[in-house]
Amino acid sequence: MDIAEVARRSGMPASTLRFYEEKGLIRSIGRSGLRRLFDADVLERLSLIALGRAAGLSLEEIARMFAPEGQPQIDRALLAAKADELDDSIRKLTAMRDGLRHAAACSAPSHMECPKFRRLVGLAARDVKRAHRKKSAAKLV
Numbered sequence: 001m002d003i004a005e006v007a008r009r010s011g012m013p014a015s016t017l018r019f020y021e022e023k024g025l026i027r028s029i030g031r032s033g034l035r036r037l038f039d040a041d042v043l044e045r046l047s048l049i050a051l052g053r054a055a056g057l058s059l060e061e062i063a064r065m066f067a068p069e070g071q072p073q074i075d076r077a078l079l080a081a082k083a084d085e086l087d088d089s090i091r092k093l094t095a096m097r098d099g100l101r102h103a104a105a106c107s108a109p110s111h112m113e114c115p116k117f118r119r120l121v122g123l124a125a126r127d128v129k130r131a132h133r134k135k136s137a138a139k140l141v
Contacts, residue, residue, distance in 0.1 A: 001037065001038055001039075001040060001042075002032055002035040002036065002037055002038075003017055003018075003028075003035050003036045003037075003038065004035065006038050006042055006043065006046075009043055010043055010046045010047075012046060012050075017036075017038075017046075018036075020046075020049065020059075021036070023059055023063065024063055025045070025049055025059065025062065025063055025066075026038065026042050026045055026046065026049075027070070041070075045066075045070070048062075048065075048072060049062055052065065055079075055082055055086075056082060056085065056086070057078075057082060061075075061078060064078075065078075092127070095120075095123070096120070096123075096124075099116060099117065099119070099120035099123075100120075102114075102116050102117070103116075103117045103120065
């Protein structure tokens, strides 16, 4: 199947397919003129890649989940860690949603006089500091 057909059937632009091939996530089996050709199983592989991306995995993490011959080799520990990260994000987003709903309906004369709103501001400031520390630590590596 040529790259145009893979793009049509997968819903991914040809540029993404070429990028995935460059990163070693998919492999063409040859060419027909200037067009890359792919085996039909590339569609399943692209679906697995899309699932990994939707779950928040990096392309490098996804690439490690394929054995050298191309068969899926799922890292269960990585999936469990990603699920834990998602749980943490859900907790934070739920707290943020609840805080915003409270702030929208709060009867305090000023939001800064509302203890719940002040807690929300404090949590946001803490998260910004934590993200900044992580970014700074990553630059040192």
